[in-house]
Amino acid sequence: MNPARMELRHLRYFLAVAEEMNFGRAAERLGIAQPGLSQQVKALEEIIGTALLDRTRRSVRLTLAGELLARDARDILARSEAALLSASKAGRGEVGRLAIGYVASAAYTGLLTSILGSFRHTCPEVDLAITEMPMQQQLEAIAADRLDICFIRPPVSLPMGITSFAVLQEPVALALPASHPMAQRDVVPLDTLSAETFITPHHAPNVSFHHHTIIACRAAGFSPRLGPQGRDFMTIASMAAVGLGVALVPQSVACIQLPGVAYRPLAGTGITAELAIAHRRNEVLAAARRFIRHARGFRLR
Structure with a gap:
């Protein structure tokens, strides 16, 4: 057996046959030609070194090896799809954690809760850690990477690498x-x-x-x-x-x-009086970039 030669498509093709118990229906389900499907399943059997299907009867049946592989293949494919989905969400900034600071007066405007609430609705898997703190402490914290987003009251001198926009x-x-x-x-x-x-x-x-x-x-x-x-x-x-x-x-x-x-x-x-959001100029955290784009939608409303 050479597992390095096996690809997820082999498992996907084999599982379709195992579930349909018919090469024709499985090929139609996958949107490929039946001969190609037969070749891929045969290639998987050669990789594993044993028969997965009993082709001696009129109907397709699974061998014991085929039954065991079908059971595990479902789990492997489900986990691989979940892993791809998680990675995709992370890349879009839909998962992760954000540390957000705000001056107390930001809460009086109603805008703080509006932005945070709508972002929470849009990205429920992003954990928001929200802390009220004086503006200067916020800026020191974001410069030290202890905060990702700051709600501040300009004018104020910003640390190197930090920028802001009015909301x-x-x-x-x-x-x-x-x-x-x-x-x-x-x-x-x-x-x-x-x-x-x-x-x-x-x-x-x-x-x-x-x-x-x-x-x-x-x-x-x-x-x-x-x-x-x-x-x-x-x-x-x-x-x-x-x-x-x-x-x-x-x-x-x-x-x-x-x-x-x-x-x-x-x-x-x-x-x-201006209420603004301060953030890192070259933000690498996808969730923070997502929040910044979201907050800009509320700008100067």
């Missing part, structure tokens, strides 16, 4: 104490707040809402007096509620209904 632009709003006189206004002009203390996130001046606060106030004709900083917008809203200052926040943060805080639109700032 949402939303208006910037004002969070202020509910007792503040401006909380009674439908729309608040930013230049009326020049004497206020502004609460910002724990970021450098050129990053995210620290940057937005400085730029918006300067455009309104004053430099903001910067006060306490908060880890996230929940903390910032709480600080505003207790009277520590006012804050510029994404409009979606208004879903945080805390006692003592009010949210109001700003008049004419023209500044929008």
Whole structure:
């Protein structure tokens, strides 16, 4: 016997004959000529070194060797097809694991759950490990290959090899104490707040809402007096509620209904808050590439 000469097609042809018990029907099922099928089965018998079919009767019957091979052939072919399917799914990014980080405010927009939920529906065999963490920690983690995808709030300096694209632009709003006189206004002009203390996130001046606060106030004709900083917008809203200052926040943060805080639109700032997805520029993980393509379908909706 020389197993190296045997191919899966030999097993497939032989199994068709074993199941049909007729060369003509088996050939028709396989879409090949009957003489060719007979030759392939004969070649398999020569490879194995024993008869698989009893051809001495009018009807085709399996020998004991043929019965044993037919049983094993079904399993071999099923496993080979499963292996090919798994490899194909992996190549299309339909299986695997993705580590995804997000800033807390991404959840307030509804877009995070929309993207993740629809991707989960499309690729249910991709395991999603989702973790809320500060933006800078996300970027450090993706640079160290501990994360594959990051939901962030630009502007921010990205590590080498990391790029990003926007998935949402939303208006910037004002969070202020509910007792503040401006909380009674439908729309608040930013230049009326020049004497206020502004609460910002724990970021450098050129990053995210620290940057937005400085730029918006300067455009309104004053430099903001910067006060306490908060880890996230929940903390910032709480600080505003207790009277520590006012804050510029994404409009979606208004879903945080805390006692003592009010949210109001700003008049004419023209500044929008961006939610973006950061990923490796030359991504090799098929599941991550699949997620990136999927997320781009939600871009700027």
